[in-house]
Amino acid sequence: MTKYSLMELWGSTSGLAHLAPETRLLIGVLLLASVTALDYTQRSATVWGVTTILACTLILRPRRGFALAAALVGAAASGGFALTLLPAGCGLVGTAASNPLARSLDLILKGAMTALIAVTWLGSFTPSSLVTALTGLRVPRWAAAGVVQIICQAGSLWDETGRLATAVRIRRPGCRRESLLLLSALPQTWLLRLAAKAERVHLAMLARGWEADLHPLQESQIRFQDYVHVALTIFWCTLPWLR
Amino acid sequence: METKPDVATLEVENLTAQYPDLRRPALKVRSLILRPGERTAVLGWNGAGKTTLLLAVAGLLPFSGTVRLDGQPLTKKTAAALRRKIGLLFAVPDDQLLFPSVREDVAFSVRQTGVPSETVESITMELLRSFELEACADRPPFQLSHGQRQRTALAGLLARRPSLLLLDEPTGHLDPPGRKELRTLLRRQSSAQLIATHDVGFAAALCQRYLWLEEGRVTREGTDFSELTLLMD
Numbered sequence: 341m342t343k344y345s346l347m348e349l350w351g352s353t354s355g356l357a358h359l360a361p362e363t364r365l366l367i368g369v370l371l372l373a374s375v376t377a378l379d380y381t382q383r384s385a386t387v388w389g390v391t392t393i394l395a396c397t398l399i400l401r402p403r404r405g406f407a408l409a410a411a412l413v414g415a416a417a418s419g420g421f422a423l424t425l426l427p428a429g430c431g432l433v434g435t436a437a438s439n440p441l442a443r444s445l446d447l448i449l450k451g452a453m454t455a456l457i458a459v460t461w462l463g464s465f466t467p468s469s470l471v472t473a474l475t476g477l478r479v480p481r482w483a484a485a486g487v488v489q490i491i492c493q494a495g496s497l498w499d500e501t502g503r504l505a506t507a508v509r510i511r512r513p514g515c516r517r518e519s520l521l522l523l524s525a526l527p528q529t530w531l532l533r534l535a536a537k538a539e540r541v542h543l544a545m546l547a548r549g550w551e552a553d554l555h556p557l558q559e560s561q562i563r564f565q566d567y568v569h570v571a572l573t574i575f576w577c578t579l580p581w582l583r
Numbered sequence: 584m585e586t587k588p589d590v591a592t593l594e595v596e597n598l599t600a601q602y603p604d605l606r607r608p609a610l611k612v613r614s615l616i617l618r619p620g621e622r623t624a625v626l627g628w629n630g631a632g633k634t635t636l637l638l639a640v641a642g643l644l645p646f647s648g649t650v651r652l653d654g655q656p657l658t659k660k661t662a663a664a665l666r667r668k669i670g671l672l673f674a675v676p677d678d679q680l681l682f683p684s685v686r687e688d689v690a691f692s693v694r695q696t697g698v699p700s701e702t703v704e705s706i707t708m709e710l711l712r713s714f715e716l717e718a719c720a721d722r723p724p725f726q727l728s729h730g731q732r733q734r735t736a737l738a739g740l741l742a743r744r745p746s747l748l749l750l751d752e753p754t755g756h757l758d759p760p761g762r763k764e765l766r767t768l769l770r771r772q773s774s775a776q777l778i779a780t781h782d783v784g785f786a787a788a789l790c791q792r793y794l795w796l797e798e799g800r801v802t803r804e805g806t807d808f809s810e811l812t813l814l815m816d
Contacts, residue, residue, distance in 0.1 A: 350683075466683070466684075466721070467683030467684065467723070468683060468684050468686075468687060468721070471683075471687075488682065488683060489681070491683055492680075492681060492682065492683055492723075495723065495725060496677060496725055499725060537678070540673065540675065540678040541678050541679075541681075543638070543643050543673075543678075544673060544678045544679035544681065545681065546643055546663075546666065547641055547643060547666060547669070547671040547673075547679065548679060548681065548691075548692070548739070549663070549666060549667055549695060550681060555694060555700070
């Protein structure tokens with residue numbers, strides 16, 4: 341089984357690496373907004389969505405494991421909401437837009453596509469180029485600093501969770517009672533570790549004089565090709581709304 | 584780094600620190616003076632209060648008593664400013680690496696010294712070269728080996744040119760060549776150093792004197808590290 345570190349999500353061999361990070365982020369946000377806003381009970385929207393996902397995957401080449409996991413998590417999360425839309429014994433009745441089953445499928449598809457697009461685009465950045473993009477797009481520096489901390493600490497927590505999982509595998513419980521005992525203790529252990537880690541990082545931030553004010557190491561240059569790509573994306577995103 | 588002659592880098596008087604969940608003070612140090620360039624080892628068994636001493640001196644733990652840094656008293660108001668003169672190396676370096684790449688982490692500290700922004704990159708790269716981290720400049724810190732992470736954390740500390748270095752178990756996960764390298768590096772620094780460690784050999788080779796802590800109190804101090812070998816056995 342392949343084991344991933346969360347940091348491997350970043351810096352996939354992007355086919356758009358020649359664009360400024362700001363441009364890549366803007367294009368990603370536009371596509372993400374469109375994919376989320378579309379109504380997948382319409383066939384044209386579904387075709388557009390699937391084409392967009394395929395194109396992004398081919399161009400940006402995200403790591404397969406992450407892309408698949410993101411799609412599944414997105415579908416599962418939105419599937420939970422979708423269940424609430426399904427009344428008991430529902431069927432394919434009424435128009436597609438009013439049919440609860442169609443609405444639920446629309447929601448699941450939306451969740452999967454949104455998560456897939458988000459992971460695919462995030463993966464095309466390195467954390468450093470993401471900082472450049474955020475500050476270049478005039479996102480407040482404290483907010484960019486928050487994003488950076490989320491990225492760094494999430495990576496660290498991912499590894500911590502991996503270590504906990506390894507420990508569980510090594511101390512494989514012998515019987516069902518032991519398994520239940522172990523499983524019930526895990527969330528508490530994980531939360532305690534999380535709290536201890538957060539406390540240590542907080543002390544380290546104080547010690548290092550952390551100020552939520554980030555400065556990218558390199559300024560990027562916006563060129564003609566960046567404008568062309570943004571214009572093409574805007575055109576592509578308006579297509580499903582044109583009749 | 585500015586140091587006035589005759590002014591101790593660190594002065595501690597009647598320092599007491601207590602964790603809220605413990606009845607007894609975790610630390611009770613009557614007096615400790617560290618002069619510029621002086622290196623003192625803080626030794627003791629696990630739970631003796633070594634880390635507590637470093638955190639209290641850095642103003643990261645509530646304490647009673649007096650702590651002065653370069654003659655200035657450490658209080659709630661002055662703590663943030665005085666911490667700029669302190670370089671604290673945590674026992675787990677991961678906790679203090681706050682940026683997604685080695686280069687950015689060190690650059691953050693370089694920028695804090697107030698150098699012009701156009702020179703930050705070149706100073707950072709020079710530091711990374713001197714710490715043999717140039718090859719992993721763009722890698723996320725937690726993909727590195729423990730030794731490399733520790734060197735990254737140290738590079739970040741030394742970039743700020745602190746007058747006081749507080750090092751918590753700096754040899755914790757280092758192999759013998761790594762320890763030797765660290766010793767050489769610390770010898771080159773002009774900062775006063777307070778080094779909490781279990782490694783008596785490392786302390787003896789580097790420090791001029793030692794404090795032995797037991798239950799938060801200094802029970803022994805001196806310059807002859809051979810006394811400790813018996814104690815350790």
